[in-house]
């Protein structure tokens with residue numbers, strides 16, 4: 648992996664997707680935190696359908712903290728793994744109330760102390776609502792990173808480290824949004840649209856279909 652190749656690929660992807668954005672809908676850090684926890688093993692589109700109703704009912708960490716677990720489970724059920732997610736979200740909201748005055752903290756270290764929050768969720772928040780540079784390795788970024796030889800490890804946290812090494816820090820957040828968009832629209836999991844791919848000539852993936 649040469650620096651030149653990485654730079655070239657990212658530049659082509661940036662041109663192809665000039666305004667990449669998260670699919671998850673949110674209006675504040677708390678909403679993005681809840682949506683990102685719900686998005687584990689679920690599509691962003693399905694999460695948006697659930698949060699459209701959820702966010703009209705729960706508006707603060709305190710309200711989530713006092714949610715009735717069995718009722719909350721049913722409210723988020725379409726996102727899958729709903730028992731665990733409900734448990735984590737309620738515990739997370741309690742931690743926000745008890746330790747952070749009901750506000751979502753703005754550092755990786757503090758975010759990682761919250762139940763249900765791993766590095767991906769923390770990075771999504773840091774990069775998209777707190778204006779920091781962070782690499783959030785979701786399923787799309789993970790797949791695209793492997794297909795384009797940006798990463799070799801099978802663990803998202805290790806892929807994050809690999810990406811941090813080859814992408815300039817000032818581009819961490821943007822590059823992830825671009826790679827995520829490429830993964831959703833073109834470098835699709837089952838049948839990548841390689842004929843439409845702007846980096847096809849630079850891709851040596853075994854998954855390539857031409």
Ligand code: SF4
Nearest residue numbers: 834839841844847850
């Ligand atoms: S050529 Fe195909 S496999 Fe390679 S990055 Fe493009 S879409 Fe993905």
